[in-house]
Amino acid sequence: xxxxxITYDPTLFTDELYQRALLLLDPxxxxxxxxxxxxxxxxxxxxxxxxPRMLLHAxxxxxxxxxxxxxxxxxxxxxxxxxxxxxxYNVSHDNGxxxxxxxxxxxxxxxxxxxxxxxxxxxxxxETFASFVESVGDQLTxxxxxxxxxxxxxxxxxxxxxxxxxxxxxxxKALGLGLGFDFRRVEFDPALDVLRIDGxxxxxxxxxxxxxTQDADVYQGVVAEFVGGDDTLVVSESGTQEWLTVxxxxxxxxxxxxxxxx
Ligand SMILES: CC(C)(COP(=O)(O)OP(=O)(O)OC[C@H]1O[C@@H](n2cnc3c(N)ncnc32)[C@H](O)[C@@H]1OP(=O)(O)O)[C@@H](O)C(=O)NCCC(=O)NCCS
Numbered sequence: 043x044x045x046x047x048i049t050y051d052p053t054l055f056t057d058e059l060y061q062r063a064l065l066l067l068d069p070x071x072x073x074x075x076x077x078x079x080x081x082x083x084x085x086x087x088x089x090x091x092x093x094p095r096m097l098l099h100a101x102x103x104x105x106x107x108x109x110x111x112x113x114x115x116x117x118x119x120x121x122x123x124x125x126x127x128x129x130x131y132n133v134s135h136d137n138g139x140x141x142x143x144x145x146x147x148x149x150x151x152x153x154x155x156x157x158x159x160x161x162x163x164x165x166x167x168x169e170t171f172a173s174f175v176e177s178v179g180d181q182l183t184x185x186x187x188x189x190x191x192x193x194x195x196x197x198x199x200x201x202x203x204x205x206x207x208x209x210x211x212x213x214x215k216a217l218g219l220g221l222g223f224d225f226r227r228v229e230f231d232p233a234l235d236v237l238r239i240d241g242x243x244x245x246x247x248x249x250x251x252x253x254x255t256q257d258a259d260v261y262q263g264v265v266a267e268f269v270g271g272d273d274t275l276v277v278s279e280s281g282t283q284e285w286l287t288v289x290x291x292x293x294x295x296x297x298x299x300x301x302x303x304x
Contacts, residue, residue: 043145043248043267043285045158048089049256050138050291052082060085063295066105066302067091086135089291092298093142094131098122101129105302111152117218119153130154132215134263137162138256140291143265150268157215159208160254160263163200171196175203181225182206189233204262205232205251212249212266213239235276246270251279252286 060081064072071091078084098108103122111121120129130147131154133140143158165174175182175190182190186206193199209230214223229238237249250265262279 043143043147043156043250043265045250045252045263045265045286046093046142046144047160047252047254047261047263047286047288048093048140048291048294049254049288050085050089050140051257052085054290054292055085055295056292059292059295059299060088062299063088063092066299068108068110071110085291086140089140089295090133090135090142092295093133093140094118094120094129094144095302096294096298097129097131097144098125099298099301101125113153113218115218115220115222117153117215117220121152128154130156130267132157134158134160134211134215136160136261138259139254139261139263141254141263143250143267145267147267147269149270153218155216155268156265157212157217157267158263158265159211159215160261161204161208161211163204163260163262165200171200175199178207181210183226183229185229185231189231201262202232205264206230208262208264209237209249209266212264213237216266216268235278237274237276243274245272245274247274248277249275250277250283250285252283253279254286254288 075084075088109121112118127146131144133142139160141158141160143156147154147156149155165171189202190199210225210228213228227240248267248269252263254261
């Protein structure tokens with residue numbers, strides 16, 4: 043499993059770069075990107091579309107042969123003919139970070155059971171920490187509420203909340219269900235690194251926690267992947283993470299344009 047994180051600073055991402063990159067995408071991606079009102083939203087999706095394309099490029103597949111499709115529930119997957127071994131991937135983006143988790147997962151083709159979610163650690167808008175937690179409180183379990191309210195500081199409470207939230211998102215994205223899965227069924231204890239579904243630790247899953255910093259901002263993310271077998275493991279963000287690489291968006295898109303145009 044590998045996670046690629048792209049850090050995106052809108053002030054450095056020129057209009058010329060955006061327009062050149064857009065020309066390389068398929069009509070469906072390009073139409074979706076152009077529909078965004080805000081350029082930043084368009085750029086995040088644009089960068090997210092190039093991430094799996096660069097995986098296929100590394101396999102020697104020409105741009106013209108790169109095909110993508112989505113499941114009925116909207117989960118994207120690679121539909122190019124003859125990609126062996128197959129590539130499982132999932133993309134997530136928030137503010138200044140775009141991430142893709144990818145692996146050779148073979149469970150549940152064609153979209154496979156891998157999901158990622160990344161979020162900027164912050165209290166949105168005019169909320170206080172308490173009102174923010176309250177606003178999503180019905181999607182947290184009783185244990186999760188206790189873990190947040192018993193945190194040693196607001197900072198620790200916020201960090202715990204974002205581990206819980208990104209774990210819920212990553213798990214449901216791995217299943218490909220998106221919003222169609224009750225978040226309260228997923229309970230994550232980030233203090234002990236234990237994840238339960240309907241009160242029981244599921245078998246055969248890996249959950250990798252990671253952090254990315256962009257300027258002064260911290261992002262937390264979780265990858266959820268069904269790998270089979272009996273064991274389930276939560277990989278902490280504190281160890282060495284040779285499975286995580288971070289690259290600047292301008293550099294990444296320049297490389298993508300160069301690689302995919304030739
Ligand atoms: C996509 C979704 C699963 C997660 O959204 P999110 O946490 O806000 O956003 P993230 O950045 O983590 O993920 C977005 C990416 O997940 C991927 N994705 C889309 N649908 C997915 C699904 N069903 N399962 C897994 N991944 C999905 C896409 O790559 C998408 O990127 P793109 O929008 O730039 O193409 C969620 O929005 C959803 O369920 N959508 C389907 C229903 C819908 O579209 N509702 C909109 C009106 S409420």
